[in-house]
Amino acid sequence: MTDFASILGSLPAAIAPYQGKGKQADYIPALAEIPSDKFGMAISTVDGRDYVIGDAEEGFSIQSISKLFTLSLAMHYAGERVFKRVGVEPSGNPFNSLSQLESENGIPRNPFINAGALVIADVLLGHLGSPKQDFLDYMRALSGNLDLQYDEQVFRSEYDTGHRNAALAHYLYSFGNIKHPIAQVLDFYFYQCSLNMSCLDLARASRFLAMEGQHPFRDERVVSPLQARRINTLMMTCGTYDEAGEFAFHVGLPCKSGVGGGIVATVPGKMSICVWSPELGKKGNSLPGMQALKTFVEKTGLAVF
Numbered sequence: 001m002t003d004f005a006s007i008l009g010s011l012p013a014a015i016a017p018y019q020g021k022g023k024q025a026d027y028i029p030a031l032a033e034i035p036s037d038k039f040g041m042a043i044s045t046v047d048g049r050d051y052v053i054g055d056a057e058e059g060f061s062i063q064s065i066s067k068l069f070t071l072s073l074a075m076h077y078a079g080e081r082v083f084k085r086v087g088v089e090p091s092g093n094p095f096n097s098l099s100q101l102e103s104e105n106g107i108p109r110n111p112f113i114n115a116g117a118l119v120i121a122d123v124l125l126g127h128l129g130s131p132k133q134d135f136l137d138y139m140r141a142l143s144g145n146l147d148l149q150y151d152e153q154v155f156r157s158e159y160d161t162g163h164r165n166a167a168l169a170h171y172l173y174s175f176g177n178i179k180h181p182i183a184q185v186l187d188f189y190f191y192q193c194s195l196n197m198s199c200l201d202l203a204r205a206s207r208f209l210a211m212e213g214q215h216p217f218r219d220e221r222v223v224s225p226l227q228a229r230r231i232n233t234l235m236m237t238c239g240t241y242d243e244a245g246e247f248a249f250h251v252g253l254p255c256k257s258g259v260g261g262g263i264v265a266t267v268p269g270k271m272s273i274c275v276w277s278p279e280l281g282k283k284g285n286s287l288p289g290m291q292a293l294k295t296f297v298e299k300t301g302l303a304v305f
């Protein structure tokens with residue numbers, strides 16, 4: 001049997017050469033205050049075993065990893081209709097780009113770029129009675145951590161500096177692809193991004209993606225098996241933005257990153273993984289985090305191809 005504990009134990013040395021080579025997100029000022037040398041990783045297997053290393057139980061800002069969960073919830077409520085309003089193609093552009101929306105009639109390329117996630121937030125506003133609380137409850141149930149909270153300071157920081165997201169939301173609204181008041185959409189979007197979770201929380205919470213949509217702690221489905229397969233596919237092709245090709249090439253697992261430095265990866269049928277290290281490469285994905293996943297896959301052979 002693979003000795004996951006000792007493989008995890010080898011990762012701090014493997015990523016050490018990459019620390020100090022990236023840069024924390026500072027366009028959201030609160031994120032720049034996190035010590036840059038943090039590193040944690042957690043694995044949660046489909047049969048309920050957890051393995052952790054380093055700062056895996058320390059909370060961080062999940063940022064765009066939240067898009068994985070809002071998409072899952074939107075697909076649960078609206079099924080295929082979601083894909084009338086967002087596409088399933090990689091954008092090849094930065095996560096916060098506005099440019100393709102003009103020629104593509106306000107239909108974002110995919111649900112993981114900011115434009116797509118704002119549309120998904122709008123979809124959820126049509127289904128949730130108390131959107132922020134309902135989403136928090138959903139994440140608490142998925143992670144099994146009833147103490148999960150959002151980070152007020154990060155939320156405020158995003159609100160104060162979120163001009164690009166506001167521009168995207170207005171532009172989408174002008175195409176009729178946002179239907180609720182823009183202030184409500186942004187409020188919900190900044191809230192989802194400012195949830196504070198640890199690697200262990202996120203590895204557990206994303207386990208349904210490795211379990212054909214089965215809820216990790218309840219006798220119910222989060223999404224259908226087909227939907228789980230599609231979400232994994234979108235993670236592989238679009239989850240790390242304009243670096244998705246590099247991730248598929250070097251890591252070979254469905255991944256979803258956030259500018260807080262976290263990356264969730266799934267090994268369908270086997271486990272879910274979350275790594276966290278705040279220094280980002282040029283495309284906004286954790287540089288040491290990517291190396292940790294690459295090394296993990298080399299040592300375990302767990303890539304999907």
Ligand SMILES: NC(=O)CC[C@H](N)C(=O)O
Binds near residue numbers: 064065
């Ligand atoms: N890639 C990310 O994590 C981006 C999320 C961030 N909240 C933003 O909207 O810019």
